[in-house]
Amino acid sequence: MKNEIQESVDILKAVKGANKFKGAEEPTGVLKGAQNAWDMLSEEQSQKHISTGSSDLNGILGGGIHCKEVTEIVLFRWCSRSRQNSTGLAINVQIPVDYGGLGGKAVYIDTEGSFMVERVYQIAEGCISDIMEYFPHHHHKASSGKGNLQPEGFLSGIYYFRICSYTEQIAVINYLEKFLGEHKDVRIVIIDSVTFHFRQDFDDLALRTRVLSGLSLKLMKLSKTYNLAVVLLNQVTTKFTEGSFQLTLALGDSWSHSCTNRLILYWKGNERCAYLDKSPSLPVASTPYAVTSKGVRDAATPNCKRVRIM
Template sequence: MVSKGEDEVRKIKKAVFDGKKEEPKLTDLPGIGPAVAAKLESAGVYDMMSLAVMSPGELSDIAGVSQGVARKAIQASRSMLNLGFIDGVEYAKKRDNIIHITTGSKNIDNLLGGKGVESRAVTEAFGAYGSGKTQLGLTLAVNVQLPLEKGGGNGKCVFIDTEGTFRPLRIRQIAESLGANPEKVLKNIFVARAFNSDHQILLLEKISEMIKEGEPIKLLIVDSLTAHFRAEFSGRGQLADRQQKLNKYMHNLMRLAEQHNLAVYVTNQVMSNPAQMFGDPTVAIGGNIVGHASTYRIYLRRGKKDSRVAKLIDSPNLPDNETVFYLANSGVVDEESQ
């Protein structure tokens, strides 16, 4: 026998499929009324997909409902969204709307497959101070505003600043080199200074709210990813707590990128591995937690004279490789004279 809740879900799915109803809302789910939906929205859960990927325990804690009600709501949302297996051809079609944002350097773009930083992916750049991590982020913040045909995302940028690295003057320089209006470019970059890891986590929830309100955000930059986590959990006895909190944050970044088809670029600090007897002892902070969650990992370091070296060390579809780039008034470039 079909329950009343299951019957309602089927009716909503049919109406959406037939074009007679808009995309389902949270209040269409069994057990989710206006009051519960308001609680979810205040926690950053605005759409069906955000709820569908939650666990019953997580939904129960946020919405103040029993785990039984939470489980039914999650099952209904997954049914409406037709979450499950699809064949490779269908999956390839779903990736047709992936966008790429040029880094400003053909060399780095080619390192990343030819077009730049990819949406629905987390790109991590780690390296020592002065290696070019922030400069690459600032260049991307400008380039995302370019039209799609010019290597941009035709959208806006969110810049979460944890170390006080965002500089409007630098944005103006890069924008002017492209012939763009510096003030208009700055207007399309939303900057937030995160003062601790909890604040940094909270800011991710605000991004979903901004997108729901119509802001065409296509790039999220976090500079730097691990600074607060590293400072707040400094002792070895706190390492497990730090990694657990960082793991959740990384998965929230991945979820945000996937749900809204935006690119995520994060910078990461490094340390020296004292056990490394030969070769480069530099390792990224965050260990396997950050490494597994990052789709693309780039190691940046200083090269000869004023050059920088970018080395791709992890990617799901590209070989390890490295290239040279420079930093100029126009941002990240291929030639020293630019």
């Protein structure tokens, strides 16, 4: 601990000396750009959220997916169709401001080849249909206009990256800062899934932990710097503990601290359910939901059946 303290002191001295050498004024504090807590609360309360498509699911998330935060969505293998949550988010983030949305664009990083553009088109049509239903007399007033609400427009608002190895994944995440600086209208970054290549190709677990830790810190920084949501899809695996196999999050215990919020999607009988497992400000909660031809929606009945999608 003494060595770490001394190292910090040495760094501060070096910075101070560099400022004097350059003729710059001495900083009034160690860090610049500090915010007071009241401003932080006001900013948080004024933030819009990205709708999941289900009001019940939005409810347990405090309004939807939060900007300036990293949300992990955990998929059980038999619940793989629920990855359409992330596909729907890439559409819903584009809902115009006139209709209560963010009017932003999406970055979709696909590591598994599971992005189906035909299905995305279908979800975009469902989103437009809902807008028409909920705002039947609003189109002539909206600056976006009814004519601009076309599926093609929603698809053009998704920047898609296909990743085939963990080295490509690292490279794209490192490239994101430059990309987001050039595309300031992006309001969500989705990685589907963050897990795949690091489980398949990475043998050095200690190195993997360090690399993933660095990537998660970078993603958190990007979410705050560019006021966007980061959504990471993860998987579950089995771990042998106390004489039996138990389900646990992929990528190990250290990865479990890398997100702000964690949402677990699973089946309960014939019902799809979402469980908010982690949040800094919201209580643990669960709710049923459904996957329809339009995408994620509220469960129609308490015992909704599985919906066949394409």
